[in-house]
Amino acid sequence: MDTLHQILSFNFLLRNSVYTSMLIGFACPLVGVFLVLRRLVFVGVALPQISSTGIAVSLSLPLWLGFQVTPQREHALVFIGSTLFSVVAILVLAFLERRGRGLPEGRLGTVYVVAAAVSILLLSKNRYAELGWLDLLKGEVITISNFDLVLTAAALALVLAMLSLFRKELLLVSYDRVFAITLGKHVVLWDMLLYLLIGLTVSMAVLSVGPLIAFGFLLIPVLTAQTFARNMRQLTIFASLFGGVAAFVGFWLAYQWDFPVGPTDVALLGFIYGAVFLMRKIWPVQKV
Amino acid sequence: MNISLSKHVCSEPFITFDNLSIGYIGQPILSDISLSICRTSFTAILGANGSGKSTLLKTLLGLQPPISGYVRFSTPDNVPVVFGYVPQAVRLDPLYPLTGFDVVLMGAYGRVKPGRVVPREERFFIKECLRAAMAEEFAQKKFSELSGGQKQRVLIARALATRPDVLVLDEPTAGVDAQATHALLEFISQIHRERKLTTLLVTHDLELVRKHAQHVIWLHGGKVLYGTTSELLSPEHIREIFEMEIS
Numbered sequence: 001m002d003t004l005h006q007i008l009s010f011n012f013l014l015r016n017s018v019y020t021s022m023l024i025g026f027a028c029p030l031v032g033v034f035l036v037l038r039r040l041v042f043v044g045v046a047l048p049q050i051s052s053t054g055i056a057v058s059l060s061l062p063l064w065l066g067f068q069v070t071p072q073r074e075h076a077l078v079f080i081g082s083t084l085f086s087v088v089a090i091l092v093l094a095f096l097e098r099r100g101r102g103l104p105e106g107r108l109g110t111v112y113v114v115a116a117a118v119s120i121l122l123l124s125k126n127r128y129a130e131l132g133w134l135d136l137l138k139g140e141v142i143t144i145s146n147f148d149l150v151l152t153a154a155a156l157a158l159v160l161a162m163l164s165l166f167r168k169e170l171l172l173v174s175y176d177r178v179f180a181i182t183l184g185k186h187v188v189l190w191d192m193l194l195y196l197l198i199g200l201t202v203s204m205a206v207l208s209v210g211p212l213i214a215f216g217f218l219l220i221p222v223l224t225a226q227t228f229a230r231n232m233r234q235l236t237i238f239a240s241l242f243g244g245v246a247a248f249v250g251f252w253l254a255y256q257w258d259f260p261v262g263p264t265d266v267a268l269l270g271f272i273y274g275a276v277f278l279m280r281k282i283w284p285v286q287k288v
Numbered sequence: 289m290n291i292s293l294s295k296h297v298c299s300e301p302f303i304t305f306d307n308l309s310i311g312y313i314g315q316p317i318l319s320d321i322s323l324s325i326c327r328t329s330f331t332a333i334l335g336a337n338g339s340g341k342s343t344l345l346k347t348l349l350g351l352q353p354p355i356s357g358y359v360r361f362s363t364p365d366n367v368p369v370v371f372g373y374v375p376q377a378v379r380l381d382p383l384y385p386l387t388g389f390d391v392v393l394m395g396a397y398g399r400v401k402p403g404r405v406v407p408r409e410e411r412f413f414i415k416e417c418l419r420a421a422m423a424e425e426f427a428q429k430k431f432s433e434l435s436g437g438q439k440q441r442v443l444i445a446r447a448l449a450t451r452p453d454v455l456v457l458d459e460p461t462a463g464v465d466a467q468a469t470h471a472l473l474e475f476i477s478q479i480h481r482e483r484k485l486t487t488l489l490v491t492h493d494l495e496l497v498r499k500h501a502q503h504v505i506w507l508h509g510g511k512v513l514y515g516t517t518s519e520l521l522s523p524e525h526i527r528e529i530f531e532m533e534i535s
Contacts (some may be wrong), residue, residue: 004391036383037381037383037384039381039383041312073492121470165402165403166402166403168394168400168406169397169402171394172394172397174384175380175381175384175386175394176375176380178349178351178373178375179373179375179446180397181349181350181351182349182350182351182371182399182450182456183398183450184368184398185397185398225383226383229384229385230387230389230430231385231386231387231430232386232390234385235385255525277342
């Protein structure tokens with residue numbers, strides 16, 4: 001319990017990491033709901049990895065172009081790189097998914113491993129990049145500055161606001177595209193907005209907690225909530241709560257036993273999913 | 289090419305196909321369709337798989353542009369026509385945890401601006417639509433857990449919730465058992481009669497068409513035949529059509 005008091009203390013050295021993990025934990029499932037329901041889970045796997053390649057490329061730019069950057073500019077650069085790569089990637093991948101040609105799983109699998117390899121290769125040969133970036137890509141939640149925390153909170157607040165405001169349109173175009181068109185909705189426009197929000201959330205998550213946790217939070221809380229949710233409201237709220245609470249408990253456990261935070265969070269999410277799944281097998285949900 | 293039977297006269301055309309050619313880029317499926325669908329009529333679009341039913345429907349709904357020609361609607365002041373579209377229930381993903389009410393509520397989304405909450409009167413109207421479709425008891429049930437016939441009733445309620453000018457049903461009996469199919473078509477006919485709603489039913493079931501539709505658009509062997517049900521689906525005429533194909 002001592003460690004819990006330490007973590008909750010305002011003077012806790014890693015408090016920004018706790019807050020950021022929780023923000024990511026609450027926010028990722030909100031967009032993850034759409035990835036799961038649209039059956040774009042494999043896009044959810046590849047996207048954080050592509051986002052991390054965006055970070056690696058941004059950090060390599062000064063080396064390639066022969067200029068130096070201050071730490072603040074470096075953060076701005078990686079934010080732009082990560083977001084740009086995420087948004088462009090999801091637009092391209094979703095377009096290819098919708099065309100339905102070729103083997104989407106194979107394509108996404110290839111993108112995933114190549115993106116992961118390129119990220120590590122680029123950073124391992126980059127003398128300008130902080131050592132911490134490599135740790136981040138491996139799933140370590142490192143020290144997060146006040147500026148990063150505020151940036152993450154602001155970006156995720158924007159995502160939450162847009163999702164709440166345009167919930168009915170995003171749900172309609174996801175669920176029944178043809179019906180949405182007959183109602184005169186601009187489905188491409190709404191798709192673009194959704195993909196932008198997913199791209200922004202993923203890039204913020206990868207920047208703060210790395211691709212491993214980002215994907216874990218995008219997918220597992222949604223699958224967990226799906227085992228018992230009776231409607232969209234329950235699915236969204238419970239998925240978000242699972243994510244946020246798991247982020248906090250995961251951090252606590254990692255701090256207590258000196259584990260890396262990322263893998264602890266993801267393992268905890270996996271354990272919760274397994275437990276809820278088994279409970280539902282033993283006590284099935286009563287049909288209304 | 290289309291053949292309109294001479295006896296058939298439309299007093300008040302609502303939908304007009306004017307030299308319409310439909311298909312995909314460079315690949316017309318049906319060409320030079322010219323016919324008028326009467327206001328408040330119950331018209332079936334009949335044809336085998338691959339005959340062009342879906343393409344005609346997509347063109348009508350504005351999902352796909354025609355290769356040439358026009359689809360015109362006779363609405364006052366050229367107000368855009370509102371479609372009450374009923375898809376095949378099997379086409380909707382069961383992964384979404386939506387209740388019957390959630391699905392029908394989507395029918396009101398065309399009238400509620402983005403970013404706005406669905407007002408109370410619209411929610412009240414949704415309940416009325418569920419009642420009209422005899423689907424009230426499915427409002428709080430998960431849509432994916434309903435039977436084929438129950439799902440179609442919910443989807444008809446959703447179509448009614450759009451306050452439609454035209455009810456368009458795309459093979460609504462696909463995946464529905466024989467008894468439920470009969471009940472469903474009786475119900476659709478009743479709605480058509482009571483609301484005087486222009487109704488288009490896409491199907492390949494000749495018996496359903498014979499029993500319920502007033503007019504038929506029959507897509508057969510690249511031809512479009514149009515007429516009343518009694519004249520087009522008479523045994524002599526059907527024999528003539530098939531003989532024409534064999535010769």
